Amino acid sequence: MAGRIEDYALIGDMQTAALVCRDGTVDWLCLPRFDSHAIFAGLLGTEEHGFWRLGPAHAAESEPPTAARRGYRGDSLILESEWDTPRGTVRVIDFMPPRDGAPQLIRIVEGVSGRVPMRSTLRMRFSYGRVVPWVHKHEGRTVAVAGPDSVWFDTDAETYGKSLTTYSDFTVSPGERIAFTISWEPSHKQPPALPEPEQSLEATEDFWREWVEHCTYHGPYREAVIRSLITLKALTYAPTGGIVAAPTTSLPEDIGGVRNWDYRYTWLRDAAITLSSLLRTGYREEARAWREWLLRAVAGDPENLQIMYGIAGERELGEAELDWLPGYENSAPVRVGNGAAHQLQLDVYGEVTEALHLAHMTGLARNDYASLLQLKLIRYLEDHWDEPDEGIWEVRGPRRHFVHSKVMAWVAVDRTIKLIESGDADGPLERWKELRDEIHRDVCEKGYDKERNTFTQSYGSKELDASLLLIPQVGFLPPDDKRVIGTVEAIQRELSTSDGFILRYPTEGEDKGVDGLPGDEGAFLACSFWMADDLAMIGRVDEARKLFEKLLSLRNDLGLLAEEWDPVRQRQVGNFPQAFSHVPLIDTALRLTASGAYGG
Numbered sequence: 001m002a003g004r005i006e007d008y009a010l011i012g013d014m015q016t017a018a019l020v021c022r023d024g025t026v027d028w029l030c031l032p033r034f035d036s037h038a039i040f041a042g043l044l045g046t047e048e049h050g051f052w053r054l055g056p057a058h059a060a061e062s063e064p065p066t067a068a069r070r071g072y073r074g075d076s077l078i079l080e081s082e083w084d085t086p087r088g089t090v091r092v093i094d095f096m097p098p099r100d101g102a103p104q105l106i107r108i109v110e111g112v113s114g115r116v117p118m119r120s121t122l123r124m125r126f127s128y129g130r131v132v133p134w135v136h137k138h139e140g141r142t143v144a145v146a147g148p149d150s151v152w153f154d155t156d157a158e159t160y161g162k163s164l165t166t167y168s169d170f171t172v173s174p175g176e177r178i179a180f181t182i183s184w185e186p187s188h189k190q191p192p193a194l195p196e197p198e199q200s201l202e203a204t205e206d207f208w209r210e211w212v213e214h215c216t217y218h219g220p221y222r223e224a225v226i227r228s229l230i231t232l233k234a235l236t237y238a239p240t241g242g243i244v245a246a247p248t249t250s251l252p253e254d255i256g257g258v259r260n261w262d263y264r265y266t267w268l269r270d271a272a273i274t275l276s277s278l279l280r281t282g283y284r285e286e287a288r289a290w291r292e293w294l295l296r297a298v299a300g301d302p303e304n305l306q307i308m309y310g311i312a313g314e315r316e317l318g319e320a321e322l323d324w325l326p327g328y329e330n331s332a333p334v335r336v337g338n339g340a341a342h343q344l345q346l347d348v349y350g351e352v353t354e355a356l357h358l359a360h361m362t363g364l365a366r367n368d369y370a371s372l373l374q375l376k377l378i379r380y381l382e383d384h385w386d387e388p389d390e391g392i393w394e395v396r397g398p399r400r401h402f403v404h405s406k407v408m409a410w411v412a413v414d415r416t417i418k419l420i421e422s423g424d425a426d427g428p429l430e431r432w433k434e435l436r437d438e439i440h441r442d443v444c445e446k447g448y449d450k451e452r453n454t455f456t457q458s459y460g461s462k463e464l465d466a467s468l469l470l471i472p473q474v475g476f477l478p479p480d481d482k483r484v485i486g487t488v489e490a491i492q493r494e495l496s497t498s499d500g501f502i503l504r505y506p507t508e509g510e511d512k513g514v515d516g517l518p519g520d521e522g523a524f525l526a527c528s529f530w531m532a533d534d535l536a537m538i539g540r541v542d543e544a545r546k547l548f549e550k551l552l553s554l555r556n557d558l559g560l561l562a563e564e565w566d567p568v569r570q571r572q573v574g575n576f577p578q579a580f581s582h583v584p585l586i587d588t589a590l591r592l593t594a595s596g597a598y599g600g
C-alpha cells in the first residue's frame with residue numbers, strides 16, 4: 001500500500017517529477033515528461049505496478065522502516081533522508097538534476113555511522129504498471145526496454161535479478177557513498193551518457209541556490225514562501241514555460257470515491273495565478289516564458305480558448321480510465337487525460353487578462369501579440385459573457401450563470417480598458433466601459449441575495465460558493481462594501497468546516513449534485529487562503545493571521561500541500577503537490593506582511 005499523501009516528498013527536474021515516500025520508496029515517476037506514462041505507478045496500485053525502494057535492509061520487505069529524519073538541503077529540491085538502525089545511521093540523497101540530456105533520477109547512499117546493510121529494490125513497470133519491460137545487460141549497464149522507452153540503471157553496487165525485480169544488497173561505512181541512477185532514453189537511440197552523480201549533485205545545488213537568490217520577499221513567512229516558490233518552479237515545464245497543476249493523476253478528493261482527476265496539464269486559470277505570484281516575488285523570466293507559452297497555445301484562435309492545454313500547448317487531452325489500476329486506497333477510477341478541457345469556463349478570460357495586465361504593469365517587455373490577444377478575448381466576451389457556463393470548479397452538471405464567472409468577465413473588460421487608457425492598445429473604449437458597467441449591474445442585481453446580504457453561487461441560487469471571496473480581491477467591489485462583508489460572513493457560517501477551513505460549495509441541500517458527481521470532498525485549501533485574505537482586507541487582521549498560520553500547520557514536514565484537507569480523516573487529499581494551494585499561500589503571506597498582521 002502506498003503511503004499517506006503527506007508522506008511524500010517531491011523531487012523534479014522542471015520536466016517531470018517523482019514522489020518519494022518516508023520509507024525511501026519512489027512510488028510515482030513519469031518519463032520523460034510530467035504527462036508521460038508512469039514507470040513507477042505503485043502510488044495508484046500496488047508494488048506490482050512499479051516502485052523503487054532504497055533504504056536499510058529489513059527482514060520484512062513488506063514493512064520497510066521509515067526515515068527518522070528527512071528534509072530538503074537548504075532552499076533546494078534535494079531530499080535528504082536519514083535512518084537510525086541498530087547497526088548505525090545512513091543517509092540517502094535523492095534528486096533530479098535540471099535536465100541537460102537524458103532525464104535522470106539519482107540516489108546517493110552515504111554512511112553516517114556504523115556499518116549499515118542496505119538494499120535497493122527496483123521494479124520497473126512501464127505504461128502505468130501494465131507492461132513488464134525486457135531487462136538485460138548492455139556493455140555492463142542494466143537496461144529495461146519496452147516499446148518506445150528504455151530506462152538505464154547505473155550503479156557500482158552488485159546487482160541481481162529475481163522475480164522480475166532488480167536488487168542490490170550492500171553495506172555502507174561512515175563517509176562511504178554509493179550512487180544509483182536511472183536515465184530515460186528513446187529505445188531506438190544510443191544509450192544515454194554515463195551519469196556523474198557527484199557532479200550532478202553539486203550542479204543541482206548551485207542551480208537552486210542561484211534561483212532562490214532572485215526572490216524579493218524577505219518577510220516573516222519567508223520559509224513557507226520560498227518552499228512554495230520552489231514547488232511552483234518544479235511544476236514548470238522548462239522547455240515551453242507551461243505550468244502543470246500537479247505532477248500526479250487520480251489522487252482522490254474523496255478517499256474511496258470517484259473524484260479522481262488528471263492534473264498533469266496546464267490550466268490557464270492555475271497558470272495565470274501562478275504567474276502573478278512569481279511576478280510579485282521577483283521571477284520575471286518565468287512570467288515571460290509563460291506568456292510566450294500562452295501565445296503559442298492560443299495561437300490565432302482565441303474564440304476557441306480552452307480552459308487547459310498540454311504542457312507544450314496540445315489541445316487534445318482525451319480522458320480514459322486505467323482499469324488495471326485499483327487506485328489510491330481503492331479510489332477508482334484512475335483517469336488519464338481530462339475531459340473538462342473543452343468546457344466553457346468564462347472566468348478563464350478574466351484570469352488570463354489579469355495575468356497579462358500584471359505582466360504589463362510590472363514592466364515585462366511589451367509583446368504586441370499579447371495586447372492583440374487581450375483585445376480579441378474581450379471581443380469574444382462581448383458576445384458570450386451573459387451565457388451560462390461550467391464555472392471555476394468544472395462542474396459536470398448543467399451549465400449555470402455562475403457569479404464568479406461574471407465577475408471575472410468584468411475583470412477581463414476592466415483590465416483591457418486600463419490597457420487602452422495607458423496608450424498601449426487601441427479599442428472601442430466607450431463601448432467597453434458601457435460593457436463593464438452592464439456586467440457589474442447584472443451581477444449585483446441577479447447574483448446578490450438582499451435578504452441574506454450575500455452574493456450567491458449562481459443567478460437564482462440560494463447556495464454559496466467560496467469563489468465569491470475573490471470579489472474584493474479583484475476589485476469588483478471595495479472590501480468595506482456591506483455586500484462584501486456580508487458574503488464573507490455568510491461563507492464563514494455556511495461553508496466552514498469544524499476546523500474553520502472552507503469548502504468550495506455545498507454538496508448537500510437544494511443544489512446537491514451541482515457538480516454532477518456522487519460523494520463529498522474535503523476543504524479546498526485555496527478557498528481557505530482566500531478567506532484569510534478577505535478577513536485581512538475587511539480589517540479582521542488578527543483573525544486572518546490565525547487562519548493563515550493554521551493553514552501553514554497543514555503542510556507536511558517538507559512544506560508541501562495537496563489540493564484539499566479532509567477534516568474527518570485529518571489528512572491531505574487530492575493531487576499533490578498542488579499549485580493551486582501554494583499560489584494563494586504566497587499571496588496571503590504577501591498581504592499579511594504588507595498589513596503587518598503577523599506575530600513576533
